[in-house]
Amino acid sequence: MLEYEQALARVLAAVPAATVERISLADADGRILAQEIASPIDLPPFDNSAMDGYAVLASDVILAKLESPLSLRLVGRVAAGESFSGGVAPGTCIRLFTGSPLPAGADAVVMQEDTKIHAAEPNQVLILDAVKPWENVRFHGEDVKRGAMVCANGEALTAGRLALLAATGCAEVVVSRQPVVGIVATGSELRESGQSLAPGQIYESNRTSIARLVRKAGAIPRIYPLVPDVLEATRLALSSAFKQCDIVVTSGGVSVGEMDFVKQALAELGGDLQFWKIAIKPGRPFVFGRLPAADQVRTPGHKLFFGLPGNPVSALVTFLLLVRPAILSWQGAIDLALPCHAAVLAESLENEGYRRHFMRVRISPEGKVHSSGFQASHILSSLAAANGFVDVPPRSTLLAGTTVNVLRWD
Ligand code: AMP
Ligand code: MG
Numbered sequence: 001m002l003e004y005e006q007a008l009a010r011v012l013a014a015v016p017a018a019t020v021e022r023i024s025l026a027d028a029d030g031r032i033l034a035q036e037i038a039s040p041i042d043l044p045p046f047d048n049s050a051m052d053g054y055a056v057l058a059s060d061v062i063l064a065k066l067e068s069p070l071s072l073r074l075v076g077r078v079a080a081g082e083s084f085s086g087g088v089a090p091g092t093c094i095r096l097f098t099g100s101p102l103p104a105g106a107d108a109v110v111m112q113e114d115t116k117i118h119a120a121e122p123n124q125v126l127i128l129d130a131v132k133p134w135e136n137v138r139f140h141g142e143d144v145k146r147g148a149m150v151c152a153n154g155e156a157l158t159a160g161r162l163a164l165l166a167a168t169g170c171a172e173v174v175v176s177r178q179p180v181v182g183i184v185a186t187g188s189e190l191r192e193s194g195q196s197l198a199p200g201q202i203y204e205s206n207r208t209s210i211a212r213l214v215r216k217a218g219a220i221p222r223i224y225p226l227v228p229d230v231l232e233a234t235r236l237a238l239s240s241a242f243k244q245c246d247i248v249v250t251s252g253g254v255s256v257g258e259m260d261f262v263k264q265a266l267a268e269l270g271g272d273l274q275f276w277k278i279a280i281k282p283g284r285p286f287v288f289g290r291l292p293a294a295d296q297v298r299t300p301g302h303k304l305f306f307g308l309p310g311n312p313v314s315a316l317v318t319f320l321l322l323v324r325p326a327i328l329s330w331q332g333a334i335d336l337a338l339p340c341h342a343a344v345l346a347e348s349l350e351n352e353g354y355r356r357h358f359m360r361v362r363i364s365p366e367g368k369v370h371s372s373g374f375q376a377s378h379i380l381s382s383l384a385a386a387n388g389f390v391d392v393p394p395r396s397t398l399l400a401g402t403t404v405n406v407l408r409w410d
Contacts (some may be wrong), residue, residue: 002278024172051111190252229260255285363408
Protein backbone atom coordinates (compact mmCIF):
# COMPACT_ATOMS: atom_id res chain seq x y z
CA MET A 1 0.00 0.00 0.00
CA LEU A 2 1.29 3.48 -0.92
CA GLU A 3 1.88 6.22 1.64
CA TYR A 4 -0.12 9.38 0.93
CA GLU A 5 2.93 11.44 -0.11
CA GLN A 6 4.10 8.74 -2.54
CA ALA A 7 0.63 8.54 -4.03
CA LEU A 8 0.45 12.32 -4.42
CA ALA A 9 3.90 12.44 -6.05
CA ARG A 10 2.81 9.80 -8.58
CA VAL A 11 -0.40 11.65 -9.36
CA LEU A 12 1.38 14.97 -9.86
CA ALA A 13 4.07 13.38 -12.04
CA ALA A 14 1.33 12.18 -14.40
CA VAL A 15 -0.42 15.55 -14.80
CA PRO A 16 0.04 16.89 -18.36
CA ALA A 17 1.40 20.40 -19.00
CA ALA A 18 -1.17 23.19 -18.86
CA THR A 19 -2.65 24.56 -22.09
CA VAL A 20 -3.34 28.29 -22.15
CA GLU A 21 -5.78 30.90 -23.43
CA ARG A 22 -5.93 34.70 -23.47
CA ILE A 23 -8.99 36.19 -21.75
CA SER A 24 -10.24 39.53 -20.53
CA LEU A 25 -9.17 40.45 -16.99
CA ALA A 26 -12.86 40.99 -16.21
CA ASP A 27 -13.45 37.26 -16.81
CA ALA A 28 -10.32 36.06 -15.01
CA ASP A 29 -11.74 35.65 -11.50
CA GLY A 30 -9.79 32.94 -9.68
CA ARG A 31 -8.01 31.73 -12.82
CA ILE A 32 -4.36 30.62 -12.78
CA LEU A 33 -1.94 32.92 -14.60
CA ALA A 34 0.17 31.34 -17.33
CA GLN A 35 2.46 34.34 -17.74
CA GLU A 36 4.56 36.72 -15.68
CA ILE A 37 3.21 40.24 -15.65
CA ALA A 38 5.28 43.41 -15.27
CA SER A 39 3.69 46.78 -14.69
CA PRO A 40 3.93 49.12 -17.72
CA ILE A 41 3.42 52.16 -15.45
CA ASP A 42 4.37 53.55 -12.06
CA LEU A 43 1.79 53.15 -9.30
CA PRO A 44 0.62 55.68 -8.31
CA PRO A 45 1.24 57.14 -11.77
CA PHE A 46 1.82 60.69 -10.37
CA ASP A 47 2.38 62.40 -7.02
CA ASN A 48 -1.03 63.05 -5.49
CA SER A 49 -2.85 64.10 -2.36
CA ALA A 50 -3.76 61.57 0.35
CA MET A 51 -6.33 63.98 1.81
CA ASP A 52 -8.96 66.55 1.04
CA GLY A 53 -7.09 69.80 1.85
CA TYR A 54 -4.65 72.37 0.46
CA ALA A 55 -1.35 72.06 -1.37
CA VAL A 56 1.24 74.26 0.33
CA LEU A 57 4.93 74.81 0.81
CA ALA A 58 5.78 73.21 4.13
CA SER A 59 8.25 76.03 4.86
CA ASP A 60 5.36 78.56 4.59
CA VAL A 61 3.40 77.00 7.44
CA ILE A 62 6.12 76.02 9.94
CA LEU A 63 4.72 78.41 12.54
CA ALA A 64 1.02 77.73 11.98
CA LYS A 65 -0.90 76.95 15.21
CA LEU A 66 -4.52 76.86 16.27
CA GLU A 67 -3.94 79.98 18.45
CA SER A 68 -1.98 81.80 15.73
CA PRO A 69 -3.21 80.68 12.31
CA LEU A 70 -1.29 81.54 9.20
CA SER A 71 -3.03 82.91 6.14
CA LEU A 72 -2.34 81.75 2.56
CA ARG A 73 -3.85 83.06 -0.63
CA LEU A 74 -6.00 80.52 -2.49
CA VAL A 75 -4.89 80.48 -6.16
CA GLY A 76 -6.64 77.46 -7.61
CA ARG A 77 -8.51 74.22 -7.29
CA VAL A 78 -7.67 70.76 -8.68
CA ALA A 79 -10.29 68.02 -8.41
CA ALA A 80 -9.36 64.34 -8.68
CA GLY A 81 -9.08 63.49 -12.36
CA GLU A 82 -8.12 67.05 -13.34
CA SER A 83 -4.70 68.41 -14.16
CA PHE A 84 -3.39 71.87 -13.40
CA SER A 85 -0.93 74.06 -15.24
CA GLY A 86 -0.22 76.53 -12.42
CA GLY A 87 1.69 75.90 -9.23
CA VAL A 88 2.12 76.86 -5.59
CA ALA A 89 4.37 79.85 -4.96
CA PRO A 90 5.37 81.09 -1.49
CA GLY A 91 2.36 82.55 0.36
CA THR A 92 -0.20 80.67 -1.75
CA CYS A 93 -2.12 77.41 -1.64
CA ILE A 94 -4.28 75.29 -3.94
CA ARG A 95 -7.48 73.44 -3.05
CA LEU A 96 -7.04 69.64 -3.46
CA PHE A 97 -9.03 66.46 -2.94
CA THR A 98 -7.92 62.89 -2.25
CA GLY A 99 -6.26 61.68 -5.45
CA SER A 100 -5.79 65.19 -6.95
CA PRO A 101 -2.38 65.57 -8.65
CA LEU A 102 0.04 67.56 -6.51
CA PRO A 103 0.55 70.98 -8.21
CA ALA A 104 4.07 72.06 -9.16
CA GLY A 105 5.96 73.80 -6.38
CA ALA A 106 3.94 72.27 -3.54
CA ASP A 107 5.69 69.87 -1.16
CA ALA A 108 2.92 69.06 1.35
CA VAL A 109 -0.84 68.93 1.84
CA VAL A 110 -2.58 70.46 4.86
CA MET A 111 -5.69 68.49 5.58
CA GLN A 112 -8.99 70.32 5.42
CA GLU A 113 -9.65 69.67 9.14
CA ASP A 114 -6.58 71.84 9.95
CA THR A 115 -7.82 74.83 7.94
CA LYS A 116 -10.51 77.51 8.01
CA ILE A 117 -11.74 79.84 5.28
CA HIS A 118 -11.43 83.50 6.20
CA ALA A 119 -15.04 84.65 6.70
CA ALA A 120 -14.44 88.12 5.21
CA GLU A 121 -11.96 86.99 2.52
CA PRO A 122 -12.88 83.72 0.83
CA ASN A 123 -9.58 83.82 -1.05
CA GLN A 124 -7.61 83.54 2.18
CA VAL A 125 -7.21 80.14 3.83
CA LEU A 126 -6.25 80.00 7.51
CA ILE A 127 -3.79 77.19 8.24
CA LEU A 128 -4.21 75.96 11.83
CA ASP A 129 -1.34 73.46 12.00
CA ALA A 130 2.13 72.94 10.54
CA VAL A 131 2.95 70.07 8.13
CA LYS A 132 6.25 68.35 7.51
CA PRO A 133 7.67 68.33 3.98
CA TRP A 134 5.85 65.70 1.89
CA GLU A 135 3.21 65.09 4.55
CA ASN A 136 -0.06 63.72 3.05
CA VAL A 137 1.60 63.25 -0.34
CA ARG A 138 1.45 59.89 -2.12
CA PHE A 139 4.49 59.51 -4.38
CA HIS A 140 4.47 58.21 -7.93
CA GLY A 141 5.93 54.70 -8.05
CA GLU A 142 5.89 54.20 -4.26
CA ASP A 143 3.55 51.21 -4.67
CA VAL A 144 4.92 49.67 -7.88
CA LYS A 145 7.77 50.88 -10.12
CA ARG A 146 7.33 50.74 -13.87
CA GLY A 147 8.77 47.45 -15.14
CA ALA A 148 8.48 45.68 -11.77
CA MET A 149 7.00 42.16 -11.74
CA VAL A 150 3.51 42.26 -10.24
CA CYS A 151 2.27 38.68 -10.75
CA ALA A 152 4.08 35.37 -11.26
CA ASN A 153 3.29 32.46 -13.53
CA GLY A 154 1.08 29.96 -11.68
CA GLU A 155 -0.47 32.43 -9.26
CA ALA A 156 -4.23 32.43 -8.77
CA LEU A 157 -6.05 35.66 -9.63
CA THR A 158 -7.37 36.60 -6.22
CA ALA A 159 -9.29 39.82 -5.55
CA GLY A 160 -6.05 41.56 -4.51
CA ARG A 161 -4.15 40.49 -7.64
CA LEU A 162 -7.09 41.42 -9.88
CA ALA A 163 -7.09 44.88 -8.30
CA LEU A 164 -3.32 45.24 -8.78
CA LEU A 165 -3.45 44.16 -12.44
CA ALA A 166 -6.43 46.40 -13.17
CA ALA A 167 -4.59 49.36 -11.59
CA THR A 168 -1.64 48.81 -13.94
CA GLY A 169 -4.02 49.01 -16.90
CA CYS A 170 -3.89 45.30 -17.72
CA ALA A 171 -6.90 44.40 -19.92
CA GLU A 172 -6.15 40.79 -20.88
CA VAL A 173 -4.27 37.94 -19.26
CA VAL A 174 -2.92 34.60 -20.42
CA VAL A 175 -4.30 31.92 -18.11
CA SER A 176 -4.35 28.14 -18.09
CA ARG A 177 -7.41 26.46 -19.51
CA GLN A 178 -9.85 25.03 -16.95
CA PRO A 179 -10.18 21.26 -17.12
CA VAL A 180 -13.63 19.74 -17.54
CA VAL A 181 -14.04 17.16 -14.80
CA GLY A 182 -16.61 14.38 -15.32
CA ILE A 183 -18.26 13.08 -12.15
CA VAL A 184 -19.73 9.58 -12.26
CA ALA A 185 -21.36 7.75 -9.34
CA THR A 186 -21.56 3.96 -9.46
CA GLY A 187 -23.75 1.70 -7.31
CA SER A 188 -26.98 -0.18 -8.04
CA GLU A 189 -28.35 0.94 -4.66
CA LEU A 190 -28.18 4.64 -5.61
CA ARG A 191 -31.20 6.78 -6.45
CA GLU A 192 -31.55 10.39 -7.53
CA SER A 193 -32.98 12.73 -4.92
CA GLY A 194 -36.66 13.35 -5.56
CA GLN A 195 -37.29 9.70 -6.44
CA SER A 196 -38.84 7.29 -3.96
CA LEU A 197 -36.62 4.71 -2.27
CA ALA A 198 -37.32 0.98 -2.59
CA PRO A 199 -36.02 -1.28 0.20
CA GLY A 200 -32.22 -1.38 0.16
CA GLN A 201 -31.82 1.83 -1.81
CA ILE A 202 -30.17 5.11 -0.73
CA TYR A 203 -29.96 8.59 -2.18
CA GLU A 204 -26.78 9.40 -4.09
CA SER A 205 -24.79 12.12 -2.35
CA ASN A 206 -21.25 12.25 -3.76
CA ARG A 207 -21.68 14.00 -7.09
CA THR A 208 -23.01 17.29 -5.68
CA SER A 209 -20.33 17.65 -3.03
CA ILE A 210 -17.53 16.66 -5.41
CA ALA A 211 -18.90 19.08 -8.04
CA ARG A 212 -18.59 21.93 -5.55
CA LEU A 213 -15.02 21.00 -4.72
CA VAL A 214 -14.19 20.68 -8.44
CA ARG A 215 -15.55 24.18 -9.00
CA LYS A 216 -13.61 25.52 -6.03
CA ALA A 217 -10.44 24.05 -7.53
CA GLY A 218 -11.07 26.18 -10.63
CA ALA A 219 -12.33 23.40 -12.90
CA ILE A 220 -15.66 22.83 -14.66
CA PRO A 221 -17.69 19.92 -13.26
CA ARG A 222 -19.90 17.80 -15.50
CA ILE A 223 -22.27 15.46 -13.68
CA TYR A 224 -23.25 12.13 -15.30
CA PRO A 225 -26.27 9.88 -14.68
CA LEU A 226 -26.07 7.12 -12.06
CA VAL A 227 -24.37 3.90 -13.13
CA PRO A 228 -25.51 0.48 -11.84
CA ASP A 229 -22.94 -2.13 -10.81
CA VAL A 230 -22.76 -3.76 -14.24
CA LEU A 231 -19.47 -3.97 -16.16
CA GLU A 232 -20.93 -2.95 -19.53
CA ALA A 233 -22.79 0.03 -18.03
CA THR A 234 -19.66 1.14 -16.17
CA ARG A 235 -17.54 0.92 -19.32
CA LEU A 236 -20.08 2.91 -21.36
CA ALA A 237 -20.32 5.57 -18.67
CA LEU A 238 -16.54 5.95 -18.44
CA SER A 239 -16.22 5.99 -22.20
CA SER A 240 -18.69 8.84 -22.66
CA ALA A 241 -17.21 10.80 -19.76
CA PHE A 242 -13.70 10.45 -21.21
CA LYS A 243 -14.95 11.71 -24.60
CA GLN A 244 -16.22 14.95 -23.06
CA CYS A 245 -13.84 15.56 -20.16
CA ASP A 246 -10.16 16.06 -19.36
CA ILE A 247 -10.38 14.34 -16.01
CA VAL A 248 -12.88 11.69 -14.91
CA VAL A 249 -13.74 11.08 -11.26
CA THR A 250 -15.93 8.15 -10.22
CA SER A 251 -17.21 7.15 -6.83
CA GLY A 252 -17.84 3.60 -5.62
CA GLY A 253 -16.99 0.27 -7.15
CA VAL A 254 -13.26 0.26 -6.39
CA SER A 255 -13.22 -2.19 -3.47
CA VAL A 256 -12.58 -5.93 -3.59
CA GLY A 257 -16.21 -7.05 -4.07
CA GLU A 258 -17.29 -8.99 -7.16
CA MET A 259 -19.65 -6.07 -7.91
CA ASP A 260 -16.78 -3.57 -8.20
CA PHE A 261 -16.23 -2.96 -11.94
CA VAL A 262 -14.47 0.38 -12.16
CA LYS A 263 -10.90 -0.93 -12.51
CA GLN A 264 -11.90 -3.48 -15.11
CA ALA A 265 -13.90 -0.93 -17.10
CA LEU A 266 -10.90 1.42 -17.16
CA ALA A 267 -8.61 -1.40 -18.33
CA GLU A 268 -11.04 -2.39 -21.10
CA LEU A 269 -11.04 1.20 -22.40
CA GLY A 270 -7.24 1.06 -22.72
CA GLY A 271 -6.51 2.94 -19.52
CA ASP A 272 -3.48 2.11 -17.45
CA LEU A 273 -3.92 1.72 -13.74
CA GLN A 274 -1.20 3.58 -11.88
CA PHE A 275 -2.02 2.52 -8.37
CA TRP A 276 -4.80 1.24 -6.19
CA LYS A 277 -5.00 1.49 -2.39
CA ILE A 278 -3.31 4.06 -0.21
CA ALA A 279 -2.48 3.88 3.48
CA ILE A 280 -4.94 6.49 4.70
CA LYS A 281 -8.25 6.44 6.51
CA PRO A 282 -10.82 7.13 5.30
CA GLY A 283 -10.17 6.11 1.73
CA ARG A 284 -7.95 3.06 1.39
CA PRO A 285 -9.41 1.88 -1.92
CA PHE A 286 -8.53 4.62 -4.39
CA VAL A 287 -7.71 4.17 -8.05
CA PHE A 288 -5.50 6.42 -10.10
CA GLY A 289 -5.10 5.77 -13.80
CA ARG A 290 -4.55 7.42 -17.16
CA LEU A 291 -6.09 7.12 -20.58
CA PRO A 292 -4.31 8.29 -23.77
CA ALA A 293 -6.28 11.30 -25.09
CA ALA A 294 -7.92 10.75 -28.48
CA ASP A 295 -7.83 14.50 -29.19
CA GLN A 296 -4.22 15.47 -28.56
CA VAL A 297 -4.85 19.11 -29.44
CA ARG A 298 -7.36 19.83 -26.72
CA THR A 299 -5.75 17.51 -24.17
CA PRO A 300 -2.11 16.79 -24.92
CA GLY A 301 -0.80 13.52 -23.51
CA HIS A 302 -3.46 11.73 -21.59
CA LYS A 303 -6.56 12.12 -19.50
CA LEU A 304 -6.57 11.44 -15.79
CA PHE A 305 -8.79 8.99 -13.99
CA PHE A 306 -9.58 8.96 -10.28
CA GLY A 307 -11.73 6.22 -8.78
CA LEU A 308 -12.84 7.41 -5.35
CA PRO A 309 -14.28 5.05 -2.75
CA GLY A 310 -18.06 5.27 -2.47
CA ASN A 311 -18.42 6.12 1.19
CA PRO A 312 -19.19 9.84 1.16
CA VAL A 313 -16.53 10.81 3.70
CA SER A 314 -13.88 8.70 1.97
CA ALA A 315 -14.81 10.20 -1.40
CA LEU A 316 -14.53 13.75 -0.09
CA VAL A 317 -11.27 13.23 1.82
CA THR A 318 -9.50 11.44 -1.04
CA PHE A 319 -10.74 14.08 -3.46
CA LEU A 320 -9.25 16.86 -1.35
CA LEU A 321 -5.98 15.03 -0.73
CA LEU A 322 -5.28 13.69 -4.22
CA VAL A 323 -7.65 15.01 -6.89
CA ARG A 324 -7.74 18.67 -5.88
CA PRO A 325 -3.94 19.07 -6.19
CA ALA A 326 -4.05 17.32 -9.57
CA ILE A 327 -6.77 19.68 -10.85
CA LEU A 328 -4.76 22.68 -9.67
CA SER A 329 -1.53 21.34 -11.16
CA TRP A 330 -3.35 20.67 -14.46
CA GLN A 331 -3.95 24.46 -14.49
CA GLY A 332 -0.29 25.19 -13.77
CA ALA A 333 -0.95 26.44 -10.22
CA ILE A 334 2.05 26.83 -7.91
CA ASP A 335 0.10 26.48 -4.68
CA LEU A 336 -1.38 22.98 -4.52
CA ALA A 337 -1.75 22.48 -0.77
CA LEU A 338 -4.96 22.89 1.18
CA PRO A 339 -4.93 25.95 3.39
CA CYS A 340 -3.64 24.83 6.76
CA HIS A 341 -2.83 26.43 10.10
CA ALA A 342 -1.77 25.57 13.61
CA ALA A 343 -4.42 25.35 16.36
CA VAL A 344 -4.84 23.77 19.78
CA LEU A 345 -6.84 20.60 20.44
CA ALA A 346 -9.66 21.13 22.93
CA GLU A 347 -10.09 17.34 23.26
CA SER A 348 -7.88 14.39 22.45
CA LEU A 349 -8.02 12.64 19.07
CA GLU A 350 -7.28 8.92 19.06
CA ASN A 351 -6.32 6.74 16.11
CA GLU A 352 -6.24 3.04 17.03
CA GLY A 353 -5.72 1.90 13.45
CA TYR A 354 -2.56 1.17 11.48
CA ARG A 355 -3.23 3.86 8.82
CA ARG A 356 -3.05 7.59 9.43
CA HIS A 357 -6.53 8.94 9.99
CA PHE A 358 -7.64 12.27 8.59
CA MET A 359 -10.17 13.05 11.32
CA ARG A 360 -13.04 15.48 10.88
CA VAL A 361 -12.76 18.45 13.24
CA ARG A 362 -14.45 21.73 13.90
CA ILE A 363 -12.24 24.69 14.68
CA SER A 364 -13.92 27.47 16.64
CA PRO A 365 -13.36 31.16 15.89
CA GLU A 366 -11.07 31.21 18.97
CA GLY A 367 -8.88 28.54 17.34
CA LYS A 368 -9.95 25.59 19.55
CA VAL A 369 -10.23 22.26 17.76
CA HIS A 370 -12.96 19.70 18.57
CA SER A 371 -13.83 16.42 16.89
CA SER A 372 -16.91 17.13 14.77
CA GLY A 373 -18.51 13.81 15.81
CA PHE A 374 -18.52 10.09 15.04
CA GLN A 375 -15.65 9.34 12.63
CA ALA A 376 -16.86 6.32 10.62
CA SER A 377 -16.63 6.90 6.88
CA HIS A 378 -20.38 6.71 6.24
CA ILE A 379 -21.24 9.41 8.83
CA LEU A 380 -22.38 12.54 7.01
CA SER A 381 -23.50 14.56 10.05
CA SER A 382 -19.93 14.89 11.34
CA LEU A 383 -18.81 15.75 7.80
CA ALA A 384 -21.37 18.55 7.59
CA ALA A 385 -20.29 19.82 11.02
CA ALA A 386 -16.59 19.76 10.15
CA ASN A 387 -14.55 22.62 8.74
CA GLY A 388 -11.18 20.89 8.80
CA PHE A 389 -9.17 17.70 9.14
CA VAL A 390 -6.39 16.69 11.46
CA ASP A 391 -3.92 14.07 10.25
CA VAL A 392 -3.62 11.69 13.22
CA PRO A 393 -0.68 9.24 12.92
CA PRO A 394 -1.30 5.47 13.19
CA ARG A 395 -1.68 3.97 16.69
CA SER A 396 -1.44 7.27 18.47
CA THR A 397 -3.40 9.76 20.53
CA LEU A 398 -3.02 13.51 20.18
CA LEU A 399 -3.83 14.85 23.65
CA ALA A 400 -5.95 17.88 24.46
CA GLY A 401 -3.67 20.93 24.54
CA THR A 402 -1.50 19.65 21.65
CA THR A 403 -0.88 22.12 18.84
CA VAL A 404 -1.90 20.48 15.58
CA ASN A 405 -2.04 21.48 11.92
CA VAL A 406 -5.62 21.82 10.76
CA LEU A 407 -6.24 21.29 7.06
CA ARG A 408 -9.07 23.61 6.08
CA TRP A 409 -11.59 23.13 3.36
CA ASP A 410 -14.82 24.78 2.39
P1 AMP B 1 -18.47 1.15 -2.58
O1 AMP B 1 -17.23 1.96 -2.56
O2 AMP B 1 -19.13 1.10 -3.91
O3 AMP B 1 -18.21 -0.23 -2.03
O4 AMP B 1 -19.49 1.86 -1.60
C1 AMP B 1 -19.20 1.99 -0.22
C2 AMP B 1 -20.41 2.53 0.52
O5 AMP B 1 -20.68 3.82 0.07
C3 AMP B 1 -21.68 1.73 0.31
O6 AMP B 1 -22.40 1.72 1.53
C4 AMP B 1 -22.41 2.53 -0.76
O7 AMP B 1 -23.80 2.36 -0.70
C5 AMP B 1 -22.03 3.92 -0.39
N1 AMP B 1 -22.01 4.77 -1.58
C6 AMP B 1 -21.36 4.49 -2.73
N2 AMP B 1 -21.52 5.47 -3.61
C7 AMP B 1 -22.30 6.40 -3.01
C8 AMP B 1 -22.83 7.63 -3.43
N3 AMP B 1 -22.54 8.14 -4.64
N4 AMP B 1 -23.61 8.32 -2.56
C9 AMP B 1 -23.87 7.82 -1.33
N5 AMP B 1 -23.38 6.67 -0.89
C10 AMP B 1 -22.61 5.94 -1.71
MG1 MG C 1 -20.69 0.12 -4.72
